Amino acid sequence: MKSLLNPKISLSTLKSISSLAAVKNPSFFPIENPEIPSLFDPFQFLNDYTKSTHCSITNTRILHAHFLRIDLLPSNVAIANSLLGCYCRSGSMADALHLFDVIPERNVISWNLMVSGYNRSSMFENSWGVFCRMHCSGFEPDEFTYGSVLSACTALQASSLGEQVYSLATKNGFFSSDYVRSGMIDLFAKSGSFEDALRVFHDVSCWNVVIWNGVISGAVRNGENGVALDLFRQMCCGFLLPNSFTFSSVLTACAALGEIGIGREVQGWVIKRGAEDVFVGTAIVDLYSKCGKMNEAVKEFSRMPTRNVVSWTAIISGFVGKDDSISGLKFFREMRRMGEEINKFTITSVLTACAKPSMSEEAIQIHSLILKSGLYSAAEVGSALINAYSKIGAVDVSEMVFREIRTLKDLGTWAAMISSFAQNQNPESAIGVFQRMLQESVRPDKFSTSSVLSIIDYLGVGRQIHSYTLKVGLAFDASVGSSLSTMYSKCDSLEESYKAFQQIRDKDNVSWASMIAGFLEHGFADQALQLYREMPCKEIIPDQMTLAAILTACSASRSLLIGKEIHGHALRAGVGRDVVVGGAIVNMYSKCSALELARKVFDMLPQKDEVACSSLVSGYAQNGCIEEALLLFHHMLMADLTIDSFTISSILGVIAPLNNPSIGTQMHAHITKIGLNSDVSVGSSLVRMYSKCGSIEDCQKSFDQIENPDLICWTAMIASYAQHGKGAEALRGYELLKEEGIKPDSVTFVAVLYACSHNGLVDEAYFYLNSMATDYGIRPGYRHYACMVDVLGRSGRLKEAERFIINMPIEPSGLIWGTLLAACVIHRDVELGKLTAKKIMDLEPCDASTYVSLSNMCADLGLWEEAEQIRDQMRGNRTRKEPGWSLV
Template identity: 50%
Template structure:
């Protein structure tokens, strides 16, 4: 018999040297003399059964190699009569992407058993329609054919087809086996369809098909649906759980945030000498990704190093993510740098995402650039993560250019992240342009664009965009409705908010925490606290955002006791309270006439260690400022670990409100020395300090500095501070001239400030002018009427006093009754 090299040469008509090279690759020969020699009699007989049984040979799977193997098997009359070899060759054609050759081979098969192999081959190539056509052309499909087509539908996530095929199979002559049940249960788990999954489980018990594979699939179903008690019960009945069974149970505990149960399962696996794989390790590492489990995380990391799993790239990636979620990004970077040069490029994307999620935009950007310079390819996850923390429009544009060159811009998540980045950087026009270029928009796209409009005050446009979304045929989900409710809250549009609430009830989208929190926030800001409380009481669990929204609502309406009751419930329930909730309750304490309440909240904050947070410190500063304790303001500011611009501004404003102009300006200069750039709010505090201290020239200097040094256009509140400074100094005519020469139209606040100064200096004529302007701009402003009436009363013009008071009554404006606390 001729040797394999001559057979390949004759069949494929290639040169002898090429044939020898290919033969050596296929048979994995390692003797150089056999490759170069011409005598093939010394070659060991090629055994195709051993070759296909050896899984390591799959690395030689190319179209050319597969065709040579086919030629050899045909020459030896093994095709198409041997089922094993025919199935193996069909699989190799599928892997090498030549479904045409696979179809030709299938046409020569006399045995119908191999139909399932072709169906499976088409399915693995994600050509489900072709697989389905072969399946329907089969006259008598056996259970293997059914399993192959159901698995194919599962592979492309066509769960409807999975269930339809399963129903059809149950009604026919072929009955489902354990493989069938496992596939159908996997579809139920992916959809979270516990009701149908239980029906399948009942059929499994009825048919007696409950083996380790089916039981594992049932455990996975319950775990993914959040029913861990039922999952444990099924798991306990498995006689000899496989590593897959253990891992499914461990992953279920991790996803249910039951980290300690996940660790106990992992310890039990070690004690039971179960062979642990990388999937198990990544699951237990994920369970330790929280700040409260630093010790457990270090123990698991030590075990990973000892067992050698650190060489696995997926395990290394999980370690990086674990330390990042634990709040120690430095350890994530150490893990990344300790990796080998071969591993590091594959994990760089995970490191970029971790740095971005930890708000380390500078380091994430540098690693992104390093990855590009080393020839790596950033993926869509790292790009989306980096775009989410960028505040530089120039850098964002460069990443946009990269996505265009690499083709990643076509990815829906990348496209959404790009227009969100432009929106966040203030380029709303470019953001909307990119949004329009996305051909198929999902709910996340619409919600992000609506939020962008809302953030920049384009509230009407946000509402119109929602109407466009409905016209486009997209059904809004919870995130979209939550974004729209935020718009309604900003507009104080209670009727529109109720409409959206009704829509969510009608279509059953009212059960999630995201929408519930948005509803509480909307009703609170719209002043409907009764409805806000009703929605809050019906939430499935206590939520920090909804609690804070309700507390803020109570604060705005002076319901101090109700606000403290909500906060007390949060503390009693053991809820982890962060800086956001604390800031809300401090606002309530600030309007209370009992400073002891604020002191109690401060005590709680000190115990919880939140005093160093800038947002909490700023709220405490504001509270003590309103209580009149500037000394406590200073102590609070010193406790802040890294004061931000808001904290600096709060301290400047506190000094200004207490007439300590010199100290306020000293703090302002110190703030600039620390590298902070003032914003509009900061300048309100600075100019207020100048007005309270009678520092007119310094006020002019800072007003000019706004435009010249920081490119900030002054608003009416800044001009009002200057008018107040001039008024306090008795320079009323200069104040009038200042108002008339303002680059923007003066509002009621500016004229009202001048009116107050006229009263102090008893300038009746200018006071009448200022009052007239203020009333024209804001007819319902009680303060203007009262100030004018008092000026006239002080000079004894009682007729005009009566006329002013009648005018006030005619506009239905009412003066609030004065009160004081001792």
């Protein structure tokens, strides 16, 4: 009994201990006779002992032995319950159960102690077992029993059992008990049935702050942050004062919604009430961090008198979310210097900061720290490691981490590995990991399935995975359904893409935006616009991503009126000046040639990014506004904005008609400086620019710098050779294109036939024209036939050219007859020229060039009367020749 002596125990307790030690005869305590005074009050002693620091298993067993010796337990259930509580508090549930089983007259308190004791020791199945035993024994549970067993059901995630308990409690008259209702609200909230939790909350008017806190925190847990704020307003209107727990939940909801204004109001109330503790302080730091107000977050963090690991993690995560990895790592280093213990959430945030190619060394150091700290076994840490190495580009290290993680049954780890392969464009390995999941009986979740679908570009494999998603019911999920729709669209199966979209039950904005983008990619802008009109009928409010997608549809279809309507909608929704939406609006107006409106929107954007600048530069370039395009490009350079290939290509397109090699050379130097000289689109633009400037050697040099030239690059180079009279080189380029396994298109054949026409290669021209249809299934168009007529005309085979036109499978156009007329002028064939001119006049009576060409031909041959007649006819038709002009 020596270990029980403690100066902190009261004088009465010390006397009790002394009396207990001196007891020899159990009859010393005449408990049945209240008139006889007792030197030792066992109930008071147990009450003081339970509250003291000496309540341990060993000391409780000593007390138990003494009470047995004096035969006190059988006659006093209150003393037995107190001793039972001591066992439960010290965590010895085996001893508690032994004592419970020998109590002769158990009451409801005895049962409650056992249920709550098992809960305290996290032995929730035993809690449920005791409750069942109590119910079968005929004992009537009270509100505390129901509250405790509902907590056990919550921990066991047994919502069905909890509902049965709640039904029994309601039946027995505990419908309005705060303990029962708070337990049921917590159960529903943690099992994902927040609507049921809200129903229980509204069943009875409540003035208990604990219940309000439970339903507000439940709303936050289930992502119903708007509901949480509404509940908080109702709570305050009901004159119920919130506490620190309420404030931390509400601040978390504000952070999730980005409601910085409401968050500041709540913070003001916290300061006024003096309710700021470490949890509320952490929630305030998290609020400012998630809203991107890092200066204020740091200020609040520095004011916190006490910080915990959650506080440090919140400030680190805030910097990581702002893509400020350096500041995040500085705080992490300071956290380590202060000796603060790190957890898996801290590590995952730091690993996200290190997920950059420039921070590979830091990632390796954090990896070593993880091994040293023993956090390697946490599945979240393993997934973050895999993701970090993937972003760095070290996929082999990601695979090594994946193999070393023991918890391979964790879905997050599998999903991270599949995502790693997908990000690094390795579809075979991603599909292999997916197959291995199925082989090891790990059921892929929506994240794994969406990741593997994002990398698939083979229709057969995509359909197999689609079949699996239908089998397990994932095809109806919004993220999986969107990935399926995108996969089919990428595989050029738009019909199946739309079917997958229709199968999604609860379509979100991502689903709608993906399908709209799918229609756009396949040239169905009208269908994309129609889909957008259906969104309000489904009660879907378009977000920034959807608005940007539909504005792109307006750009593609040149639908200026609809684009203005969507611009108005964006302004009403408060996202008109959003970076993404604003850039899409500028692009829409630029593509629709409404450059004044494009410039107005551009000037009003608070933050001008590369997309908005590039769109306006392109708009100016396409509409011949050379000076404006160059000035805006200069502004981008001065603002140190990232210059992408799209902008460079637009500027090169502006420079090319100027026929100024010096400007082109300067641009080429800048392109080389920023490392875009090997880009496919930029390389193609350089080839075209040098071609128009007459430098075929520079064309070839620019082409040689391109890594993996595509069809457009090859076509540009072939056309450049053709324009400069190098027919042999052009045809050699065409043969090299085929050797690379690239399939030519109709534009390529125009360049090839153009090369034949400028070099008099008639037989070759016939060969390539026939090859279009027979080898590649391309139907020749007007430009191809015009090139063929030009080949024959330049070679003096005018009659053959006429027969060729007459036998064409399509109706000849003015372009084709005009090509023959030009040949007639060159070879001075007046008769055929007259017939050809008549054909053109019938098709295009107002075309002045026909009259002029025929008149000039007659004049060259000395047929002045006929030349004058043609001029009179031209004047009679009120056809006027446009005057020529020159830049020189």
